[in-house]
Amino acid sequence: MSNDKRILIAKRVAQELKNGDVVNLGIGLPTLVANYLPPGVKVWLQSENGFIGMGPAPEPGQEDPDLVDAGGRPVTILPGGACFDSCLSFSIIRGGHLDATVLGALQVDEQGNLASWMIPGKLVPGMGGAMDLTVGARRVIIATEHNLKDGTPKIVQQCTLPLTAARQVDLIVTELAVIEVTPEGLLLKEIAADTTVPEVIQRTGARLIIPEKVTKMDLELAS
C-alpha cells in the first residue's frame, strides 16, 4: 500500500478519537494514527506489553532496552504514564477500560466479524493481544486498505479466514470509504474525495447500505 493511502487512513481514523480517550493502536498502519491527531486532541496510548502513556520513538542513542511497544520497537513513556504487568494490562483491555482500539485486518465482514491473525497453511503468527483487544475495547476501529494488491476485497459478506473475534467491529476505515457496522449491515458513511459510490460498491465484497447522501471524507480537520 502506498504511503499516501496509509496516511489518508491514519488521518481519518485519528478524527474518531476524542480528547482524553484511552486507546490501543495495533502494530503497523494503526500506529501511524498517533501522528495525525486533530489539534487539541490528546489520547492516552496503552501498550499491551504493560504501560500507558506511550510517547514517540526516542532520539537515536536514547533507546531504553526495557521500554518497547507491542511490536518490539523502542518508544518513550510520557509524564503521567504508568507501568504494569500483563494481567493488569489485559484487565484494562478486556475489562472495558479502553475507549477504542485501532487494528488492521485480513478480512472483515457484514456482521462485524474480524479475521486478522492467520492464513491457514501460509501465515500463522499468532493472535498476540488482538483477540482480547477486539473483544474488550468499547470501540473497535479497523484501519485497512480496501483491497488486496490483486484487487480482492477485504470487506466481505462472510469471513473465510479464521476469526479474531465474532461481531465486535464498529467502524471500518479504508483509503476509499468509512463504513459503519450496524445491526442491519454495513452502512456507507463517507467516501474519499477521489472516488465515487459506484466504485466503492464495485470494490467491496459485501452488501453496502447506501444512504441518500454520502459525504466526502474531510481530512482538513486533521493536523
Added chain:
Amino acid sequence: MSMSGVPYYIPKARFGYRMGHDKLVDGMIHDGLWCPFGDYHMGLTAENIAVKYNIVRRWRPGNSYGSAKALSQLAQKGLLFCAPTFVRLRPASCSGMKVASGERQARFIALEVRFMARTVTAAEAVSHIKDGMTIMVGGFMAVGTPESLIDALVAKGVRDLTLISNDTAFPGRGNGKLVDAGCLKKVIASHIGTNPITGQLMNSGKLEVTLVPQGTLAEQIRAGGAGLGGILTPTGVGTTVEKGKTVITVNERRYLLELPLRADVALLKAHKADAAGNLVYRRSARNFNPIMAMAADLVIAEVEELVPIGELDPDQVITPGLFIDLIVKL
C-alpha cells in the same frame, strides 16, 4: 497420664519466696517437649529439618502424607536436594505457641534463615532443569527475558522442554535461542510471528505450538499460581480458540473456561532484588514476570542489581520475595 496432664511447677516454692518475681514452669514443655541435647523446643524439629535439607514452605503441604507425596515427586524431578537454603514459616505456625526464651530464640533463627534468598550462578540455577520439564520464561519479545539463564540452559543442552512464554522472540535473542538450539518440544505462546524459525519447525512437525490469546495466557498462569481452577473469558468465543473448550454462560454472556497453567521451573528477569528475594522491575520489562513468579515449583530470578535487606521500600516491591527461590546476579 497424658502429656497435657503434666502439672505446672512452682520453682523455689518449698523454701518460699522472699522478694522479687518468679514464674510457673510448664512441666509438659520442660520435661516432655524440650530437647536435652539441642536445648530447643522439639515442636520446631520439622522446621529445623526443613532448614537443614532446603525444603521450601510450599513443598510442605499441611499433612504428613501430602508432604511425603509432594517431596517424593520433587525428588523424582531432581528438584529437591539442590533447592534453596531458606525456609518459609507461616507466622501462624509459631504464633499459637507459648514461647519460652530458648524457643523464641530458635524461632527467630528459623525466621532469619527464611529471609535469605540464595544467590547462585546461572549454570547452578539451571542445573535443576531436566529434559522434558515444563518451564515458564518471562519477557515480551525478549524484553524482560533472563538472557543469561537462557544462555546457561542452551549450554547445558537440555532437550524436550515445554516452553510457556508470551512469544518466541527473535532468532538469537531471548526465547529464540532455545528454539535455535533445539531445546524445545512444545511451545505455548500468544505470538510466534517474529521468529521465522519457530514457524519452520512447527510446519515441519518438529515443534508443537499452541497459540493462546495473550490476555488468556496471562490469566491461565495467574490461575495456576493463585490456586484457581481456571478462569472464564469472553476472548476467543466464536473463534477456533473455542474448539474443545467448555462454554459457560454468565448473565447471558458466553465465556470460555480456560484451565490453569503451571510449570516445573520459572525463569524471571527483574531489575533489582534484595537478599530476601523481593523484586522490582523496570518499564515494560515487567510483563509476565510477576505472574510467572507464582506459578512454578522452582522460581529463579535473574537480576541486574542485588541490594541488602531493608534497601527496598516495601511499597516499592512488585514481587514479594516469598515467591523467589534462587537469585542469579548479572
